[in-house]
Amino acid sequence: MDDPTLLVRRLITELRDDMSEAGRELRNRSGWDLQCPVVIIDARTEPNRVVRTSVRGVTGAIATSNVIDDPLMRSFLKRFREVGADEALDEYLQGSEADRFAELWEVYNDEAQHQGLAVWSHSDAAKFVLKSKTCFDDGQLACVAITSGDHPDAHDVLTFSVDACWLS
Numbered sequence: 071m072d073d074p075t076l077l078v079r080r081l082i083t084e085l086r087d088d089m090s091e092a093g094r095e096l097r098n099r100s101g102w103d104l105q106c107p108v109v110i111i112d113a114r115t116e117p118n119r120v121v122r123t124s125v126r127g128v129t130g131a132i133a134t135s136n137v138i139d140d141p142l143m144r145s146f147l148k149r150f151r152e153v154g155a156d157e158a159l160d161e162y163l164q165g166s167e168a169d170r171f172a173e174l175w176e177v178y179n180d181e182a183q184h185q186g187l188a189v190w191s192h193s194d195a196a197k198f199v200l201k202s203k204t205c206f207d208d209g210q211l212a213c214v215a216i217t218s219g220d221h222p223d224a225h226d227v228l229t230f231s232v233d234a235c236w237l238s
Contacts, residue, residue: 078230081111081118081215086237088120093211093237102206108198109232111215114225125202125212129195132214135188137177142167146175189216190227198229205231 082089092107099106104126112119123131137143142162150158162171181188202212210231217226 074228077113077217078215078228081113082232085111085118085120089122089211089213089232090237092122093232093234096206096211096234097209097238099206102203104199106202106206107211108202109211109213111213113215113217125199128198128214129192132190132195132216133181133186133188134195135178135181135191137174137181137191138188139191139193140174142171143174143178146171187225189225194227201229201231209234211237 089109092109095107105124107122108125108128110121110123110128110131112121121131138147146158146162149161152158153161159175162168162175165171178188198212198214205212208231211234213230213232215228215230217228
């Protein structure tokens with residue numbers, strides 16, 4: 071992935087107009103709640119796409135997994151990035167924790183069929199909710215950017231904030 075700071079700056083500059091409505095809405099709110107606006111940027115394809123949703127709606131707008139937080143699954147995903155899907159799957163399905171991994175893999179695939187390939191975990195989403203509260207208190211719009219990873223099926227997730235006054 072490119073330098074995350076430079077990538078975020080480029081996305082903010084490029085998509086400022088698309089994000090401005092969410093910034094105005096945030097500025098007009100008297101307090102934080104689950105209906106506060108947040109922005110999701112899908113930067114995996116051109117043109118980049120901005121989705122304005124609420125804090126509550128973020129897990130509906132971004133495919134969220136119940137299993138990618140598991141240490142075994144995280145280890146697999148790291149290995150997947152290093153050697154590719156086929157080799158990583160062979161290693162983990164033949165490894166010492168093959169039965170446990172097979173269960174996790176089944177859940178992961180089931181989630182992918184029903185909601186698309188998971189971008190982050192429920193605990194990542196919960197951390198973002200807490201971040202959005204802090205951002206609101208600072209007059210900032212909380213944002214998530216989903217970017218391309220090193221492999222066609224890989225991605226990276228960046229969370230950041232933008233001054234709501236600057237946006238609007």
